[in-house]
Structure formats: C-alpha cells, structure tokens
Amino acid sequence: MPADSPFVPAAHEPVLVLLEQDAHGLVRPRVADPDVPHLRVTDQGVTRGDGLFETALAVADEAGTLRMRKLRAHLGRLASSATALRLPAPDAAAWEAAVDAGLRAVEAASRPAPGARLSVRLTATRGPEATPGTAPHPTAWVLLTPVPAPDEAERRAGVRVLLLDRGIDSTAPEHAPWLLTGAKTLSYAVNMAALRHARAHGADDVIFTSSDGFLLEGPTSTVLIARHDPDGRRRLLTPLRQKGILAGTSQAVVFAAAHAAGWRLGYGPLIPADLEDVDGIWLASSVRGVLPVRAVDGRETPVDPTLTARLQAWLDADGDPGHHVSGD
Numbered sequence: 001m002p003a004d005s006p007f008v009p010a011a012h013e014p015v016l017v018l019l020e021q022d023a024h025g026l027v028r029p030r031v032a033d034p035d036v037p038h039l040r041v042t043d044q045g046v047t048r049g050d051g052l053f054e055t056a057l058a059v060a061d062e063a064g065t066l067r068m069r070k071l072r073a074h075l076g077r078l079a080s081s082a083t084a085l086r087l088p089a090p091d092a093a094a095w096e097a098a099v100d101a102g103l104r105a106v107e108a109a110s111r112p113a114p115g116a117r118l119s120v121r122l123t124a125t126r127g128p129e130a131t132p133g134t135a136p137h138p139t140a141w142v143l144l145t146p147v148p149a150p151d152e153a154e155r156r157a158g159v160r161v162l163l164l165d166r167g168i169d170s171t172a173p174e175h176a177p178w179l180l181t182g183a184k185t186l187s188y189a190v191n192m193a194a195l196r197h198a199r200a201h202g203a204d205d206v207i208f209t210s211s212d213g214f215l216l217e218g219p220t221s222t223v224l225i226a227r228h229d230p231d232g233r234r235r236l237l238t239p240l241r242q243k244g245i246l247a248g249t250s251q252a253v254v255f256a257a258a259h260a261a262g263w264r265l266g267y268g269p270l271i272p273a274d275l276e277d278v279d280g281i282w283l284a285s286s287v288r289g290v291l292p293v294r295a296v297d298g299r300e301t302p303v304d305p306t307l308t309a310r311l312q313a314w315l316d317a318d319g320d321p322g323h324h325v326s327g328d
C-alpha cells in the first residue's frame with residue numbers, strides 16, 4: 001500500500017503505528033497494516049535481540065476515550081533504556097505522537113466501551129545491519145492490542161512463585177554495566193525460559209534472586225512486600241533497584257499512594273528471609289496489575305483480600321508520578 005493512502009484498521013484488531021523519518025529527518029507516525037511484514041530479516045532487533053521496549057496499559061474512560069496510563073513514566077524509562085543501550089531511539093514527542101495516533105485509530109475503528117483495555121507496546125531496535133558507508137537507522141513502532149478484562153480469580157487467589165537464581169551477582173550493575181540489568185531490552189528469552197521452568201514445576205511465576213542471595217524482581221514484574229514495623233505502622237517494601245532490577249512504573253504508583261496514605265516505605269536490600277512473617281507479597285506490572293503471591297517455593301504465604309484490593313485500587317486509580325520518583 002502506498003504511504004500516502006492511509007491504512008484503516010479493522011475493529012477489535014491490533015493497531016500498528018510505525019515511526020518513520022520523513023525527508024527532513026523528522027520522525028512521524030503512520031498507521032500501517034499489522035498483517036503484512038515490516039521488519040527486515042537483518043534487523044538487529046531480530047538477529048541479536050538488540051533493542052528496547054515498553055509495555056503500558058491504555059483504558060477507555062466513560063466517553064470511550066482511550067488514555068495510556070503512566071505515559072511520562074514509561075517514556076522516561078524508555079529514554080533510560082535507550083541511554084543504557086546507546087540506541088538513538090525516537091524522542092518522547094515522537095513516541096507521544098505515535099501513541100496518540102494509535103489510540104485515536106483504535107477509537108475510530110472500535111468505539112471502545114468504558115473500561116476497555118489495550119496493551120500499548122513501544123519497541124525500538126537498532127535497525128537493519130548497516131551496509132558499509134550507510135548510517136545505522138533504528139526501527140521503531142507502537143503496537144496496540146486489545147486485552148481482556150483482568151482475571152478476577154487470579155487477582156483474588158494469587159499466584160505461586162518459585163525463587164530462581166538469575167545467575168548474576170548483585171554488584172553487576174557497577175562492574176558489568178554491559179549486562180544492561182536495569183534496562184528493558186528486547187532480550188527477554190531468559191525471562192520467558194524462567195517462566196516456563198516455573199510452570200513445568202507447578203508454579204505460575206518467578207521471583208529472581210541474585211547469585212549472592214538478594215531478592216530482585218519477577219521476569220515481568222516488580223516485587224512488593226507489606227509488613228508491620230515493631231511500632232505497629234505498616235511498611236511497604238520493594239527490592240533495592242541498584243541491585244540490578246528495572247524501575248517499575250507500577251511500583252512507583254503504588255508507593256506514592258501508600259506514602260500518601262501514611263505507610264512507611266522501604267527500598268531493600270531484601271533477601272529471601274524477608275518473604276517470611278509478612279502481611280502480603282505481590283507482583284506488580286502495568287498490564288496484569290497487582291497480583292498477590294500465595295506460595296513461595298511451595299510454602300503458603302498469607303493473602304489478605306482487603307490489602308490486595310487496596311493496592312490494586314491504588315494502581316488502577318492511575319497517577320503519573322513521573323520517572324525516578326521513588327527509590328533514587
């Protein structure tokens with residue numbers, strides 16, 4: 001299809017927006033057909049997993065207008081990943097224009113009902129392997145995919161996790177920054193393999209530990225722990241980011257709300273023993289939300305429905321605390 005004839009997406013199907021450079025070098029969004037190929041087989045996102053991504057949630061309001069949640073926080077983290085990878089990804093304004101084009105295209109095609117949800121996935125790769133004499137050129141796109149309503153049974157009952165060694169020392173962020181521990185890179189095969197391992201061994205999800213014994217994160221989520229301090233005040237904890245984990249945008253929203261509600265906050269360092277004698281453990285992420293953990297390595301752990309509902313409501317109420325608001 002020629003570039004000047006706009007593609008019209010089908011209702012309730014994924015919507016693809018390509019970020020393309022025009023003749024003046026400006027990056028512009030173009031809604032394109034998601035069912036035809038757009039990537040070259042030499043694209044380094046495919047050949048080397050060399051690129052970055054963000055997955056966010058968009059929800060339709062009462063009028064059916066879609067809004068991407070935590071937009072600034074996601075774009076801030078994307079910029080941090082781009083810096084870590086030294087990837088010349090499009091800037092925030094270009095991503096915002098592409099997300100907006102995608103959301104408006106979904107609205108036009110599908111007339112979303114209030115509460116309808118989409119996953120909004122922003123991806124940038126290092127682009128096709130450059131031939132000598134040509135400048136490398138990143139490939140970037142946004143894919144918006146309808147997602148079903150949250151699984152209420154899972155949100156109530158919780159998930160069983162295994163503690164799995166990620167095989168990386170917690171000092172890696174300082175002595176081996178090329179491991180890109182705090183960046184959201186496309187190299188998620190290891191994370192997916194850990195999830196398959198957990199499922200093959202009777203669990204639903206994973207909490208990674210560092211090889212020197214610190215709690216890290218889930219393959220696609222941040223760990224939250226609630227407990228009472230000796231003086232009876234409630235404290236919400238999350239593993240120390242500097243140990244080599246991603247800065248969770250959901251964790252930041254929940255922490256900001258907990259702080260406003262008078263809870264104390266704590267940012268690790270945490271070890272597996274910190275998962276004992278707690279009021280609750282949760283995995284937090286943008287699309288699945290806040291899920292209670294009901295067992296760790298086969299040992300039951302308390303699931304408090306009231307606390308869980310509170311944390312879920314804090315995240316679902318949205319808020320964009322911006323990037324790096326917590327734990328820095």
Ligand code: PLP
Nearest residue numbers: 219220221222248249250285286
């Ligand atoms: N940690 C990892 C490794 C992730 O992949 C994700 C999200 O996919 C998260 C944490 C949670 O991040 P967020 O709450 O920003 O979705």
